[in-house]
Amino acid sequence: MTDAEADRIAVFSRMVAIHTELRAIAKADPWAPDRGPLHTRYGALHAELGALEERAWDEDMVPETLAGARALGQAAWIDAPRDPDGEPLCTDFGKWMMLAAVKWLAGASAARWEAVS
Numbered sequence: 001m002t003d004a005e006a007d008r009i010a011v012f013s014r015m016v017a018i019h020t021e022l023r024a025i026a027k028a029d030p031w032a033p034d035r036g037p038l039h040t041r042y043g044a045l046h047a048e049l050g051a052l053e054e055r056a057w058d059e060d061m062v063p064e065t066l067a068g069a070r071a072l073g074q075a076a077w078i079d080a081p082r083d084p085d086g087e088p089l090c091t092d093f094g095k096w097m098m099l100a101a102v103k104w105l106a107g108a109s110a111a112r113w114e115a116v117s
Contacts, residue, residue, distance in 0.1 A: 005067075008056075008072075009067060012056075012068075014052060019078045020078070025041060029042075074105075
């Protein structure tokens, strides 16, 4: 594996970790996005996630290996828009097909985001 691919995997893995922590904070402190006691940490994580997303976009981080594709799939799966029950939102068949491919790449066996590990 190249250094560039290892770096991509690290970026995607960090995105998953940030999303996981953001959701845990939101459960512990529903006011965190606005003014709760965990607001500072929540804001810092959002800023870090934004920087990682911008970097991935700017550098066109397309994986070169199955491990890289799996890491990207996990980042995409955890970031997929969800309904209030945690189910992925799909408005058309094309999006459903893309989401199904991402779900497989992510190794998610359940429809909910918590399935990503």
